[in-house]
Amino acid sequence: MTTPARADGYLRVAPRRRRTERITRGILFAAALLSIGVTFAIVLSLADGARSFFSKIPLIEYLTGTEWYPQFEPADFGVLPLISGTLLVAAIAIAVAVPIGLATAIYLSEYASDRLRTPLKSALEVLVGIPTVVYGFFALTFITPTIIRRLFDSAGTFNALAAGIVVGILTVPIVASVSEDSMRAVPRSLREAAYGLGSRRMTVALRVVFPAAISGILASVILAVARAIGETMAVTIAAGQLPQLTANPLEPIETMTAFMVNVSLGDTPVGSIEYRALFAVGATLFLITLGLTMISNAVVRRFRQQYE
């Protein structure tokens, strides 16, 4: 902000106006501080719930256990099946989102005319605007029965593949828009230099623009991973609720987020160990996504090239 003369500071202002000035500044500042308060409240709620969980279940058992049966007697709280389910869906999602997202970004940035860009970008915005419960509906009632089960007899009604595919499509706009922004930020002069050397459009896109924009592209992929890991409704609806350690995308699995929804839907008594597990899993999810967001920011800072 480069605002000069602060009238409230060193110009003569009537006391009443000065008081209004001081009060409004205070109110606005309080509003801004509230966002820090939100972070504290999140950390506090998660830490408090997780602490009471880990007072009953040892951290080691939680992190290394391969069975997750919170409702059984005796209950098992090994988080690995939930993490493997989450990662399986995220891996499928990324396998879908990265090629489609990058193709879209390169096309929008290097090939598309302005007349084509606007409608294409609007279509991406529509993809963002559709609630994720709708993606879940589509995965369960169309992708699984019409596509997956026709191709693979062994696929179940609930499977990780259908969930991964729709989560992939819903993260395409993240990869596409963040990558496109960083490709368009590559200066024209670099492209013109390459064209001057006789390069073709494809060579310019892949050998000049792509490497120059790599920080933004990497950041977009990490953000998409974070989004896929935190995605909830599509996965809950389409991937099932069977926590198991498997890499087979045709099997039903349970993700961390789906577990959280399923516990919340049931009549879990407050203070029960399952209720506390909700917060332990939430804390795990929060730490993973926060870590990814911070890595993504660091990647941008580390590899950012300055073109001035």
Add this chain to the structure above:
Amino acid sequence: MSKIAATPQVESAVRRRIAQPPARASERLFQLALMAGIAIALIFLVTLLIQVAVRGIPGLSLSFLTDLPSSDPGKAGVGPALVGTLWMLAGVTLVAFPLGVATAVYLEEYARDTRLTRLIRTNIQNLAGVPSIVYGLLGLAFFVRFLGAFTGGRSIIAGALTLSLLVLPVIVIASVEALRAVPNSMRDASYGLGATRWETTRRQVLPAALPGIFTGVILSLSRAIGETAPLITIGALTFVNFFPASPTDSFTVLPIQAFNWISQPQAEFHDISASAIVVLLVLLLSMNTIAILLRRRFEKRW
């Protein structure tokens, strides 16, 4: 003979480049691959919309909008869910809109570049990346349990506050951008006439930035009413056969109602789930149309 003597290596490289066939095939193939990528996303989108429309539209009627949910899919309606969604809309507008705009005004118009200001900015960016279901846990621990005496537990207030915090970062980021687009000359002119900072902000900057702010706010409101997971986590009900009338009542919303019906095994329930989704999408579409019209109507003129 030219004066510039090319080394043999350069000469052969140039000859090779010139002699190289235009390789149109790989270029064309590459462009086709890019377009195929976009086509997949577009086909997905179109198929999704058609699928929802084909299954959902036949079940739509006026009584579907006003009826209570029922164990008989033929008689069920989305009345309470629609009312719950409208409650959320009102609550989030009331809470997140002023808070978000106030935060943005502080960051853009008041704050100097201190460590605290940078912390607030980074923090808002990070909050925007927190999965929505984590906000649900915050709402459960804080608004439902800790402040349960005031909010009424799993109530409309608790839901609206949770969603407000969820969309707050989005509103702040959009509003900051709208404020940044207001040229400094407007501020300078106002200060030059002796206006204080708040007078300048209220009379000049905010009115100029308002269309941009409204657009951002409407888009984040449409995100709020499409959210399902955080509301399930705070304990919004999946079966509500009454119309919530007070902010401390329990409630459900359209996406939860749709989710509840998808979770039933019978195909008839899947059909009315699609109908509920159509109602939700029409609501979202009209909100987005308003946002676009606002943007067109008040397109900035500097």
